[in-house]
Amino acid sequence: MMFWPAVTLLGFLVLTGLVIVMGSSSTARYERERAASAPRAAQSAPEPVAVTAGTA
Known part of the structure; x- marks a missing residue:
């Protein structure tokens, strides 16, 4: 009685793993x-840019 649900579950798990x-x-x-x-240059990080606080 529980054979086909078990086969279905096992098949689902096998296919999911695949x-x-x-x-x-x-x-x-x-x-x-x-x-x-x-390109190797595109993989390097950009240089940091210093930000200075200005008066408005």
Whole structure:
């Protein structure tokens, strides 16, 4: 009596895990490609700008 609900739950969990694994590997590959193609100068932080208080 509980066989098909258990199979359905197990199938759902397996498919959810598969989607998570595929998504994380795809995301990691995208990040590696993006980091390799980005220019090095664009990755550095901009220089801080000093702000002076002026009188109005």
